[in-house]
Amino acid sequence: MACESNATRRSGLRRLWPWMVAVLGMMPLSSMGETISVIGPAGGEVIAGDSLTALVMISDSTEALVGYTVDVRVVPLAGATGTITRDLVNSNFGDPQNLIDASGTGEARHSPLSFIGPSAGGGVFFNAVTASLETIPGAAAGVNDILGEAWFTVSGDASGQFRIELGPSTALAGEGFDPIPFESVSTTVTVVPEPAAVLLAGLGALTLFRGRRRHA
Numbered sequence: 001m002a003c004e005s006n007a008t009r010r011s012g013l014r015r016l017w018p019w020m021v022a023v024l025g026m027m028p029l030s031s032m033g034e035t036i037s038v039i040g041p042a043g044g045e046v047i048a049g050d051s052l053t054a055l056v057m058i059s060d061s062t063e064a065l066v067g068y069t070v071d072v073r074v075v076p077l078a079g080a081t082g083t084i085t086r087d088l089v090n091s092n093f094g095d096p097q098n099l100i101d102a103s104g105t106g107e108a109r110h111s112p113l114s115f116i117g118p119s120a121g122g123g124v125f126f127n128a129v130t131a132s133l134e135t136i137p138g139a140a141a142g143v144n145d146i147l148g149e150a151w152f153t154v155s156g157d158a159s160g161q162f163r164i165e166l167g168p169s170t171a172l173a174g175e176g177f178d179p180i181p182f183e184s185v186s187t188t189v190t191v192v193p194e195p196a197a198v199l200l201a202g203l204g205a206l207t208l209f210r211g212r213r214r215h216a
Contacts, residue, residue, distance in 0.1 A: 040054050040187040045189065052154050056126070069171045070126040071170050081157060085155075091150050092151075
């Protein structure tokens with residue numbers, strides 16, 4: 001009877017999960033609790049025409065978690081040109097250090113309920129929940145673990161500053177899928193020209209300078 005009860009409860013949770021995501025997504029992004037940070041490339045720079053990766057980390061954890069949703073998007077700041085678009089093929093959960101898989105409890109992600117897809121505003125959406133639909137005690141030990149690794153493609157004509165931030169669908173779920181408040185920390189990256197383009201521009205300027213000297 002106990003097994004039947006557990007199976008019934010899990011089946012009910014599976015049906016309710018889409019609604020839980022919607023409710024969790026209404027939680028404010030800035031409130032006291034855990035900290036979810038977006039970590040960009042070292043040095044805060046990315047080369048135009050290259051790939052941009054951003055790790056989403058949870059730190060100072062105090063609550064056991066059963067799952068999470070993360071919405072990562074890139075927003076151009078004043079004066080920025082070009083585009084930075086999502087790369088769903090390379091985006092991943094960061095398995096070696098993922099909050100669920102690396103919890104030390106033998107837990108794994110629930111395959112049907114854990115997925116990576118597009119989000120509004122051109123972002124990358126991560127949805128993850130434990131296979132057992134139970135909380136991970138290890139997540140309450142002040143760990144610094146990965147929730148996801150978002151990849152983006154930087155256009156060759158891009159330049160200026162872009163902010164990598166968490167969208168409104170980001171949420172944490174605790175025991176009973178109760179929403180857990182958290183602080184969010186974004187990061188800013190600067191797109192710089194690729195070295196070859198800088199060299200060509202330099203050669204062009206030198207050629208123009210020499211040409212003017214000859215005419216003089």
